[in-house]
Amino acid sequence: MSAHQLASIINLILNESSSAECLHDALDQFAEICSEVSGIVPDSSFDGWAEDTFLDSGMAINPQAAAYCIKDYQRSVIFIRGVYAAIKSAQERFENTPITILYAGCGPFATLLLPLLCKFKSGELDIHLLDIHQQSLNSVKQLITYFDFNHHTVKLLQGDACKYQHSTTLHVIIAETMQKSLEQEPQFAVTANLAPQLVPQGIFIPQKIEVELCLAHLENEKEWFKLCGHIDSGELIKAGKRHSLGTIFTLLPDQASIQMSEASRNKDTSALELGSQIVRIPSVDKLESYDVLMFTRIQVFEQYHLKDYEADLTLPHKCHDLSPLKCGAAYRVCYQLGNYPRFDLSEV
Ligand SMILES: C[S@@+](CC[C@H](N)C(=O)[O-])C[C@H]1O[C@@H](n2cnc3c(N)ncnc32)[C@H](O)[C@@H]1O
Known part of the structure; x- marks a missing residue:
């Protein structure tokens, strides 16, 4: 070439x-x-x-x-x-x-x-x-x-x-x-x-990089994306088809080293953890029909973004730790560091 x-x-x-x-x-x-x-x-x-x-x-x-x-x-x-x-x-x-x-x-x-x-x-x-x-x-x-x-x-x-x-x-x-x-x-x-x-x-x-935890219907959303070529998470939430449980992590380069220095050890597992927060399962009609999904959104530079379903990196990650879904149940969510970084969700 x-x-x-x-x-x-x-x-x-x-x-x-x-x-x-x-x-x-x-x-x-x-x-x-x-x-x-x-x-x-x-x-x-x-x-x-x-x-x-x-x-x-x-x-x-x-x-x-x-x-x-x-x-x-x-x-x-x-x-x-x-x-x-x-x-x-x-x-x-x-x-x-x-x-x-x-x-x-x-x-x-x-x-x-x-x-x-x-x-x-x-x-x-x-x-x-x-x-x-x-x-x-x-x-x-x-x-x-x-x-x-x-x-x-x-x-x-x-x-x-x-x-x-x-x-x-x-x-x-x-x-x-x-x-x-x-x-x-x-x-x-x-x-x-x-x-x-x-x-x-x-x-x-x-x-x-932002990770949001949501209740949503994975198969329906995949179909919509195939049909329309894009998914607007804000519209889905407004229409009551998706429910946000919260942004569980935001990675901003100028804050990452501070976050790292503030990481703490989990008393039980001794894993190093960041940004522990509580999420609660809302009262939603047909709660049992929902999937719990983690959405990753990436701002590469200025207007260059990767949104839901647009890339393998922004496909939703199905999270089984909250099943079966119980209205009002509360979970502690934190990002666990170490040789296999991942989000950890445990009921409180
Ligand atoms: C997901 S691949 C991406 C490859 C390439 N940047 C691209 O976008 O096509 C990640 C690359 O990062 C390298 N890598 C991952 N962790 C690394 C680390 N801690 N130090 C140096 N290289 C690392 C891997 O060896 C691999 O080549």
């Missing part, structure tokens, strides 16, 4: 009027060439977790599974557009200096940044790509040469983003080390460690 072809792929991805089909084709084309060059083939279930790395703060998925993230098409499109807008915005905020970018958890294709390099001249960016898996970094190295990006300043770093300390402050940090409902992967711990390393006015991507 020539630089010219990669440029047309990225132009298509950035073009807000591209159809979903064109966007999928463009991402598939990029993934195919990356696989040919690196030998890493996207595979969501590669070897049953065999090459995943279990860290103190969560699981780092293996390079094949990380490559597969590109197939969460809307996620990839919105993140790539958000990253591009963020770098442009950083160039306006920090004039006459190369924009220093740390991309933590870049995976084998560095999907959220690599295709954008055609949009920048050498010297404009100072890029640092970090991953726990050396195999991913080897892949990215081959891709940089293949796409003829060696004129850009790119450093490859193997390490744990939950502990990594950069030698200078950074203008932009990109981290997508997450699954829906912030389960399993270390997004929170990565954010808490890296966000304080930004310069004032620096940009952390994603800018905000």
